Ligand SMILES: *[C@@H]1O[C@H](CO)[C@@H](O)[C@H](O)[C@H]1NC(C)=O
Ligand SMILES: *[C@@H]1O[C@H](CO)[C@@H](O)[C@H](O)[C@H]1NC(C)=O
Ligand SMILES: *[C@@H]1O[C@H](CO)[C@@H](O)[C@H](O)[C@H]1NC(C)=O
């Protein structure tokens with residue numbers, strides 16, 4: 665009886681929910697929006713940010729998550745030059761962190777899906793909270809870091825994107841690579857954010873969720889450069905911003921920092937995303953310039969921007985999607 669109620673509750677939450685990066689350590693709002701919250705069936709941090717003032721979207725202030733830090737000395741550990749894994753899911757109940765993981769599956773919604781889950785051309789996968797047609801169209805998610813321990817000292821300029829994972833969110837487990845040149849955090853830790861801007865399939869919103877984090881195994885002592893706003897560079901990769909970049913602020917009342925008004929050759933409006941179209945890349949270095957790397961729709965090419973021509977060809981073959989539902 666308890667189990668039936670719980671499953672119903674989880675499903676109910678899923679229909680209105682989206683996605684967050686769940687971690688055993690360091691996560692804000694993990695059990696709710698107070699430091700004494702205990703909701704194992706929590707979906708508060710998964711919701712999107714859309715058309716909000718900066719004060720409201722910044723670390724999910726509008727739902728109180730910025731005031732629900734993890735317990736003292738709880739940090740997401742990020743190994744310099746290594747990788748770390750989080751659980752992308754629509755509810756804490758669908759992760760290993762709640763109910764001994766019995767409602768978790770390989771997927772963010774706790775359900776089973778074929779590995780090549782793919783909507784009919786122009787459609788979106790049944791798990792609408794993934795905001796995509798298939799894995800190759802998943803826009804990419806990212807982590808950013810500020811070397812400020814106190815969330816109130818974090819700014820757009822001191823919060824730099826350090827890892828991008830293309831073709832996510834997709835499966836529940838997501839492993840991000842970390843540049844080797846990340847310096848150590850202050851004793852009281854760093855402040856991190858998980859980030860996502862979806863590519864069509866649903867409301868054109870963005871995601872920003874807070875964590876307390878620490879760099880382990882650091883050997884570099886060179887601080888991260890001040891982060892600059894990314895520039896949308898699908899059509900001209902020479903415009904990609906090199907080096908440390910800010911998070912993307914998209915479709916908010918305040919703070920939008922990557923103006924994009926173009927339409928892609930496929931008939932979809934262009935969206936600034938955490939992938940090569942803004943000059944972001946997987947496991948990106950913070951200190952040295954790269955241009956096109958692992959991209960949204962292409963294989964790995966770490967040494968040049970030669971894929972530009974192929975990219976244009978590929979994009980022009982993509983079919984049109986129906987207008988987004990908001
Ligand atoms: C965004 O919010 C403003 C102010 O609340 C409102 O006037 C406007 O209609 C909203 N726009 C959208 C697209 O929701
Ligand atoms: C905390 O979350 C609840 C929903 O669980 C919401 O009703 C409440 O307004 C939130 N508190 C703040 C301060 O945003
Ligand atoms: C830490 O660095 C050492 C040497 O560079 C490496 O062998 C080890 O695997 C690293 N540990 C982690 C957790 O990444």
Ligand SMILES: *[C@@H]1O[C@H](CO)[C@@H](O)[C@H](O)[C@H]1NC(C)=O
Pocket residue numbers: 782783784785786787797798799800801982983
């Ligand atoms: C993914 O979906 C898009 C949009 O429907 C489609 O154009 C593309 O061919 C699909 N990709 C794969 C690998 O099926």
